[in-house]
Every structure is written in structure tokens, then in C-alpha cells.
Amino acid sequence: MIFTWQGPATSCEDQVPSGGNLLYFFENYVLDTERRELRRGADAVPLQPQVFDLLQYLIRNRERVVSKDDLIAGVWGGRIVSESALVTRINAARTAIGDNGVEQRSIKTLPRKGLRFVANVQEQQALEGDAAAVAQPGLTLPDKPSIAVLPFQNMSDDPGQDYFADGVVDEIITALSRFRQLFVIARNSSYTYKGRSVDVKQVGRELGVRYVLEGSVRKAASRVRITAQLIDALRGTHLWADRIDGTFDDIFELQDQVTENVVGSIAPKIEQAEIERTKHKPTGSLDAYDCYLRAMMYFHRWTGESINDALRLFYRAIELDPSFASAHGLAAWCYVRRRLSGWMENPTQEMAEMERLARRASELAEDDAVALFSAGWALAQTSSYAEAGSAMIDRALTLNPNIPAAWLVGGWTKIYLGESQRAIGYFARAIRLNPLDPLIARMHTGIAAAQFLAGQYGEAASSAETALLQHPNDLPLLRVAAASHALAGRMTDAGRNIARIRHLDPSLRLSRVADLAPCRRPDDVSRYVDGMRRAGLPE
Numbered sequence: 101m102i103f104t105w106q107g108p109a110t111s112c113e114d115q116v117p118s119g120g121n122l123l124y125f126f127e128n129y130v131l132d133t134e135r136r137e138l139r140r141g142a143d144a145v146p147l148q149p150q151v152f153d154l155l156q157y158l159i160r161n162r163e164r165v166v167s168k169d170d171l172i173a174g175v176w177g178g179r180i181v182s183e184s185a186l187v188t189r190i191n192a193a194r195t196a197i198g199d200n201g202v203e204q205r206s207i208k209t210l211p212r213k214g215l216r217f218v219a220n221v222q223e224q225q226a227l228e229g230d231a232a233a234v235a236q237p238g239l240t241l242p243d244k245p246s247i248a249v250l251p252f253q254n255m256s257d258d259p260g261q262d263y264f265a266d267g268v269v270d271e272i273i274t275a276l277s278r279f280r281q282l283f284v285i286a287r288n289s290s291y292t293y294k295g296r297s298v299d300v301k302q303v304g305r306e307l308g309v310r311y312v313l314e315g316s317v318r319k320a321a322s323r324v325r326i327t328a329q330l331i332d333a334l335r336g337t338h339l340w341a342d343r344i345d346g347t348f349d350d351i352f353e354l355q356d357q358v359t360e361n362v363v364g365s366i367a368p369k370i371e372q373a374e375i376e377r378t379k380h381k382p383t384g385s386l387d388a389y390d391c392y393l394r395a396m397m398y399f400h401r402w403t404g405e406s407i408n409d410a411l412r413l414f415y416r417a418i419e420l421d422p423s424f425a426s427a428h429g430l431a432a433w434c435y436v437r438r439r440l441s442g443w444m445e446n447p448t449q450e451m452a453e454m455e456r457l458a459r460r461a462s463e464l465a466e467d468d469a470v471a472l473f474s475a476g477w478a479l480a481q482t483s484s485y486a487e488a489g490s491a492m493i494d495r496a497l498t499l500n501p502n503i504p505a506a507w508l509v510g511g512w513t514k515i516y517l518g519e520s521q522r523a524i525g526y527f528a529r530a531i532r533l534n535p536l537d538p539l540i541a542r543m544h545t546g547i548a549a550a551q552f553l554a555g556q557y558g559e560a561a562s563s564a565e566t567a568l569l570q571h572p573n574d575l576p577l578l579r580v581a582a583a584s585h586a587l588a589g590r591m592t593d594a595g596r597n598i599a600r601i602r603h604l605d606p607s608l609r610l611s612r613v614a615d616l617a618p619c620r621r622p623d624d625v626s627r628y629v630d631g632m633r634r635a636g637l638p639e
Contacts, residue, residue, distance in 0.1 A: 126221045127220075138152065148192065148569075150175060150189055157174045171214075200531055200543075205218075205219065220345060247284055247312070250269075251266065252268055252269050255318035268326060304333025311333060312331045312333045388417045391427075395411075425471035426468060426474070428457050428460045432457035432458040439454070439481060455479065458479050469496040474509075477513070480493075504531075508542065508546065520553040521554070527546040561585045561588050582594050613637065
């Protein structure tokens, strides 16, 4: 179907209010209209120009439902736009802001009416800020990431609401303390700053921590708003900020919600910040944890060379500390990535090593959620162990429900077990907990695979193509896209994806496809193989 607009041509710029540069703040994003940038914290989010225009149009018109004709007029100036192009741009906008077509947290589709931007937005004129000076380090820091959570300020008119703000902080401290990789200042020390106007750099020096989390709570009638921001106490720079809204009907439920959202976002951000710090640390001072962090830096790049570098550093961390459970688990995960991407040189030997590392990680893990879910993910690569691996991941999520990566791989194991609807729920939870994840497109890949499993081939193809905008060379994603297009009857698109797959992995044949999908239900495997056959993959 082709949409056309017969009215006068306009553009996003035609609707820009006068008065200079406007900034739109929503969740932990900022849309800068003058610089034409979308920023997530301090990081710019890459956007195609039309996707930026579409997002800007939706935000500016957030008080009403925007029809497809409105979008075509406002973003494309009335030019002819295909339905697939429009859907692709909408999906790309959702992906850029950590949203998806399942959850629709920010961009909501109203059937037969249009779209509306429903996230809470604050609008302001941009002001020229002063450059922040770089602070000098104070006390010697622990050998692991260190954080203090300061008492949240009660912004309500009622001083009696202090207990709620204090309870929120207690929950965050408790949740952060579950991460063995962190050094967390105890509540009693943090609360010596209650009611005081403090300099976070001074707090960092006095408590000997690298990071400070501060925030506030505001209650109005039955609504509660909590803001939080993570600061590098050495440099005084903001690393992360978020705002959580909810009702006051159930205070304990709301505290749990705050903890889930804040901790789920903060823990990965702390790790990423530490990874950046270790780039500048002398290699002669590395210990097991330093090796682990350096390995994570390579691990997150997800290229063949970087996975090899990560694996080498994980092995070094294990050598320095043979009881380092997470290092074992993530080393096993490296082999998973090599397997799924066709990078294994000796599959039999490497699969055996992957299983050995995973089993050792599970033995060492005890209540180490990272080790458990990583080991479970590795074991689930063999269909006979899929159920056991899924159980390990679910146990990890019981220990710590704030690990987006565990929800991600848990979703894939549910796919292996044929539970497509549960899988979509896992992926949606992963996206909700970690909208900042640079690998968020992989979560959309999981949704596409779950849609394929449910027989929704057109929807699966659309989800896969959206994720391919960020990861055009991702082989698992390309395979899902190819099979989905083929079973949806879109043979040209299926052939295009197969051509890319054969360029990246010339040795891939249909005989190997079943091994790459360790699904327990034979029908799921046969449909996947049939899709790849129809797409044109050689026997």
C-alpha cells in the first residue's frame, strides 16, 4: 500500500517554535532540536535524518494522536511513502529510545487512528553551560567499582513523607549490595549527609568512592515522582539520570518498582564507566577484576576479533582467581557467540570447552547471578540441556531480577523450549530494565524470533529488519530475517538476506542450520530449516 498526501507540503522545521534551541527531556533522553541530536546521558544516539524528524514531530505533537497522513505531510513533505518505509522508520524511532512495538512505552499505536508520543516530556530552552573542571582524586579507591547512595531529598510539602524517601534509598542500597562486583557504602555512613547541602566530590573524598547516587522524591495527591542521578565523584560529571513515576496506592510495590528500574539501569552503566577508566590504567597493575573489566570491554563489541580478546582476558582472570565464577560463565558465553556466528574453528573441541566452563561456573556460582545465567545460557546451546539451562537462568533472575542480559538469554531459552509468548515477555522486560543497552537491537532480534516461532512471519520480518538497521552483519539476526521473509512470501527480501549471510559465512549450509537452533520441538526446527531452504540457502 502507498500513502499519499494531497495537501500543502510542510516539514518538521515549519513547526519549530521561535525563540532558539529547544530541548525535550524524556526518561533519560534529550532531543536537541538545534543540533539535531538525540542523547542518552552523555552519549549521542545515531539516527537517520528522517527518523530524527519523525521522532521530533511526534514529540512536538504529543498532545494529540498523529495520523499516518499527518506524518507523511509533516516529515516527508507530502511525498509518496510506502507503508514498509513508514513502518521501518517508526520501528527505528522506537528502537532508538529503547521502546518496542510490544511494550509501546513511549510511542503508542492506536489501531486505525495513528500514533501518539505518551512518555512524560519536559521542554525547555537550551542554556549555555559552564565547562566542568576535572577533579583530582582524593582517597585511595577500592579495587572494585565503589558507590555511595545519598539520602533522597523529600520534595513533597509534607515532611511526614521522609520515611518513603528513606525507604527508597534503603531498597537501592540493598539491591546494589547484591552485586559482588561493587563496593557499596553502608546506610549509616550515607545518612550522615542527610539534610545537608553537599559537594559530591567531597563525598567521594570523604567516603573513598568513585560514584555517588543522589535523588529526590515528590508526592502530589496519589502520584509520586522519584528522580535519581549517578555522578562520577572524581570528575563531578553526570553519567546517568532517570525519573520514575507511579501511584502511592501501594508504597511497597512502588519501592520495588523504583528499585527495579534504577538498579537495572545503574549496574550496567557503572560497569561501562569502569571499562572506560581501565583503558587508561597501566597494564602492570591488572588483577583478576581488571582483567574481567577489560574482557567486558571487548565482549560488548561482539566481533570475532574482540570475542577472542575477551576470551583471552577471561582465561587470564581465571588464572589469577580460579574461583572467579563470573569469569568462567562469561568465557563460556564467548564460545556461545563463536558458535552462533560461525567462528568456531574446531566445533567439537570448543563445544566441549564451553560445557566445561559452564559447569564449572555453576559449581562456583552459589548465589552469583551473573555466573548462573551465563552458564545456563551456554548449557542451553545443546537441546538436551535446554531445560536445565533455562532453570539456571530463572534461578539467577530469582536472585537478582535486575539483570537485563539474563532476561535476554532467558527469552532465547524460552524460544528453544517453544514458549514464544513467555519469550516475548522476557525480551520486553530486558528492554524495560536496560533501555540504554547498546545491544538493544539484539532484544528486538529475540522478539523477531519469538514472532517467527508463533507463526507471525510478517511481523517477525519487520522486527528483524528494524534490528538490522543497527546490526547489519549480525548472522543470527540475518538468519531470522531470511527465514521470516521466505515464509511470509517475500522472496526478494529473503534472497537479499541470504546473499549477505553467504558473504559473511560462506560455509553455512542447510545441514548446519538445525544445529544453530537447539529447539526441543521438531516442528520449530523444521519450519526454520524450511524457511532457510526457501530463502535460497544451499543444501
